[in-house]
Amino acid sequence: MSFPGNVQALRDLSLRVARGSALALLGESGAGKSTAVAAIAGLLPRGATARGQVLLAGEDLGRLDPGQWRGRRVATLFQDTGDALDPTMTVGAQIAEVCRLRLGLGRAEARGRALHALRRVGLTDVGRIASAFAHQLSGGQRRRALLAVALAAEPELLLADEPTAGLDGTSAAQVAEQLGALTGHGMGLLLVTHELGLVARLARQALVLYGGTVLEEGAAPELLLRPRHPYTQALLRAVPPGPGRATEPPRPLPGRGPGPSEPGCPFAARCPEVLPVCRHQRPPAFATPDAPTHLVHCWQRETPGAPVGQGAP
Numbered sequence: 024m025s026f027p028g029n030v031q032a033l034r035d036l037s038l039r040v041a042r043g044s045a046l047a048l049l050g051e052s053g054a055g056k057s058t059a060v061a062a063i064a065g066l067l068p069r070g071a072t073a074r075g076q077v078l079l080a081g082e083d084l085g086r087l088d089p090g091q092w093r094g095r096r097v098a099t100l101f102q103d104t105g106d107a108l109d110p111t112m113t114v115g116a117q118i119a120e121v122c123r124l125r126l127g128l129g130r131a132e133a134r135g136r137a138l139h140a141l142r143r144v145g146l147t148d149v150g151r152i153a154s155a156f157a158h159q160l161s162g163g164q165r166r167r168a169l170l171a172v173a174l175a176a177e178p179e180l181l182l183a184d185e186p187t188a189g190l191d192g193t194s195a196a197q198v199a200e201q202l203g204a205l206t207g208h209g210m211g212l213l214l215v216t217h218e219l220g221l222v223a224r225l226a227r228q229a230l231v232l233y234g235g236t237v238l239e240e241g242a243a244p245e246l247l248l249r250p251r252h253p254y255t256q257a258l259l260r261a262v263p264p265g266p267g268r269a270t271e272p273p274r275p276l277p278g279r280g281p282g283p284s285e286p287g288c289p290f291a292a293r294c295p296e297v298l299p300v301c302r303h304q305r306p307p308a309f310a311t312p313d314a315p316t317h318l319v320h321c322w323q324r325e326t327p328g329a330p331v332g333q334g335a336p
C-alpha cells in the first residue's frame with residue numbers, strides 16, 4: 024500500500040477474521056494498523072494505492088457497490104473520530120437514520136433502536152444523549168456514540184481502531200463487554216488496540232505488525248503468554264502491567280521505528296538479537312514447533328526441520 028511520495032505503509036498483509044471471533048492487530052504507532060483498517064474499509068486517503076482483495080463471506084467487496092456493504096455489512100470505527108459525528112444532527116437522529124437506511128426500519132422503530140444502541144455501549148441517560156448534538160457531549164460519550172452508530176446497522180464485520188482509547192475504566196469495560204457480546208452473536212471483529220487486557224478478553228487470534236509487515240501471528244492467548252519475536256517480547260514488556268500481567272515495570276522500546284523500505288527485517292536496527300542475515304533478507308514465517316499456527320518472521324527463531332508457515336493461520 025503506497026501513499027503519495029511513495030511511503031509503503033503495508034506489505035503482504037493477509038488477515039482472516041472468522042465469524043463470531045475477534046482478530047487483534049498489535050503494534051506501536053506507525054506500524055500500519057490504521058492503514059490496514061482504512062484499506063479494508065476501502066477508505067484510504069486520496070492518492071493512496073492498494074493491491075489485494077477483501078472477501079466477506081466469500082464475496083469480493085471490490086466487485087460490489089460500496090453502498091451495499093459499507094456501514095451496513097462492514098462497519099468501521101476509525102481511530103481519530105473527534106469530528107466524525109454530524110454536528111448538525113442530534114446523536115439520536117444520526118443513529119435512527121442508520122437504522123432507517125440500513126435496516127429499513129420505520130421512524131418510531133428506528134428511534135427506539137437508537138436508544139437501545141446507546142444503552143448497549145454503556146451510556147446512561149440515553150434520552151438526553153440522543154437529543155444532544157456532538158459538541159454537547161464529552162469525548163468519551165462521543166466515542167461511544169460513534170460506536171453506537173457503527174453497531175446500529177448490525178454489521179457482519181466491525182473494524183474497530185482503538186475502540187476504548189480515551190475512555191475511563193468503567194466505560195472501556197462496558198464497550199469491551201458489548202464487543203464480546205456481539206462476537207458471541209456472530210459478528211467478526213478486527214480489533215486494533217494497545218490494551219492487552221482487551222486482547223486477552225476478546226481476541227481469538229492476534230497479529231503483530233511492525234513497519235507495515237507482519238512479524239508474528241497466532242492464537243491470542245498463546246501469543247500473549249509466549250511471544251516469540253524479539254519485537255513482540257519488547258512490545259509486551261513496554262505495556263504497563265494490568266490484571267494477570269507480570270508486575271515488572273513497563274520498559275519502553277529504545278530507538279525509533281523503521282524507515283519505509285529497508286531490505287531486511289524492519290526491526291533489525293532495534294533488535295537485541297540481530298543476526299547479519301536480518302539486515303538484508305526479510306525472514307519468512309517460521310512455525311513454532313509445538314504450536315504450528317503460531318508463526319514468527321524471525322531468523323533467530325528459524326527451527327531446523329520446522330515447516331515454514333504459509334501466512335495467516
Ligand SMILES: Nc1ncnc2c1ncn2[C@@H]1O[C@H](COP(=O)(O)OP(=O)(O)O)[C@@H](O)[C@H]1O
Pocket residue numbers: 026027030031032050051052053054055056057058059068
Ligand atoms: N495519508 C498518509 N500519507 C502519507 N503517509 C501516511 C499516511 N497515513 C499513514 N502514513 C504512514 O503510514 C505508516 C502507517 O501509519 P498508520 O497506519 O497510521 O499506523 P498505526 O495506526 O499503526 O499507528 C506510517 O509510517 C505513516 O507515517
Ligand SMILES: [Mg+2]
Pocket residue numbers: 056057058102184
Ligand atoms: Mg493508528
